[in-house]
Amino acid sequence: MSLQWTLIAGFLYLEIAVVLLLVLPIASARRWNSFFKSKFLQVLQRQAGFYFLILLAILVLFLLDAIREMRKYSNLAEADEHGHAHLDREMQGSMRLFRAQRNFYISGFALFLSLVIRRLVILISNQATLEAQSEASMRQAQSATTAAKSLLAQRGEVAQNDSNEAHDKEVIELKAKLVKVQDELKLEKKDKNALKEQADNLAKEYDRLAEEHSKLQKKLTVGYGDKKDE
Template identity: 40%
Template sequence: MGLQWTLISCFLYFEIGLCVLFMLPFISPQVWRKIFKSRLLSFLSNFSYFYVRLLMLGLGVAFLSSISQLRKYDIDSDKLEDVTLSMPGAAQNYHIHLLRAQRNFYISGFTLFLWMILNRIVQLITAQAQLQADLKATHKQALSANEVANKLLNDSSSSGIQDTRNDKEENLANSEKEDATKNLEALKTKLEKAEDELCEAKTELKQTQTDLMTMKSQSEATKCEYDRLLEEYSVLQKKIQQDSNKKDH
């Protein structure tokens, strides 16, 4: 494996590690939001903006190059048989080059795909943390408005035994009570809306995590298939060498 593909593989493993870290249940979205908003991470994000874009451009070029290599070694089976008859070792060389092209294609493709998934996961975690903060603040406002409404209700009930000189104050208390009730209803509506948005964000995040686990399983299966084909190639190569030695003797 060349140096560039080794670096891309290391970056792919780094992305998989980040995805697994984001999926840990004991780290709350509020903690991740504080980390994302920290000064150190903000400084690193601003400083590495250009280099990250340059890295994505390099990954795109590597992905297109792997596609070109796949098309280069994509030949018909009839042509491959003709080449095998004329040059016995050409088929093995063809298969090893094809396996390398497929490996490079999967590595670069999964790296780009995981980068997009990571960006989406960060957005969902940030949105979920914001919704939880809004939900908590709205809940506190609703409780406060409810306490004010109950207090005004008790005050208006106790003032009913006073004489007609307190009618003006009673009307004012009733008006404040109605305003507090309206505010309470508005806060309840906002609270219900925030809960719905939070549920949608959790559902989308769960779907993204499921897609990530599926992709990880496919990547491991591809790696196992590559190792198996490489072992078969080694066995065939040893067999060809043994046949060549027998012919020489």
């Protein structure tokens, strides 16, 4: 294998290793995205598009060269078959055709994996961005939920305070009514006691008058008897 095809084969093996690293669950999308956005890669990223186009152009050139070699040696093999060439020449032609086909597959897969790696990098970066946006939205939703709960709690406290104030006001009014009723009850007790004392005094006065009336009646009876005896 010549030097250039050895380099392309090594590049192909490197691409296979990179694809495996990107596909296997070795690191999360965030870590890959942070790696892609590192300072070293940011410096390279400024001209990455240009380098990528150059790489694609080189791989396309090698692919076209391998196709040309395949067509060339396949035509020679067909001519040797029809002309019944020497066995050594036929084997050399078959070997060269095999190398051309090998080079075709190496350059073709290298070109294909280059496009795959670029697409994987873009998808991983987009996934990391979407995950960051999703987490930001979740945090925003959680903060909004917390704010709504606190607002509802404050409204509940205000309503509770209003109900407590109304209850306290009602209690104060009931206490005032109770004090008023107690005062009225005290007044009624005083009036009752006064009426009772007045009734007692009237009963005593009635007993006294009745006793005096009895005494006067006795005196009148005695005086009338004395007068009758005379």
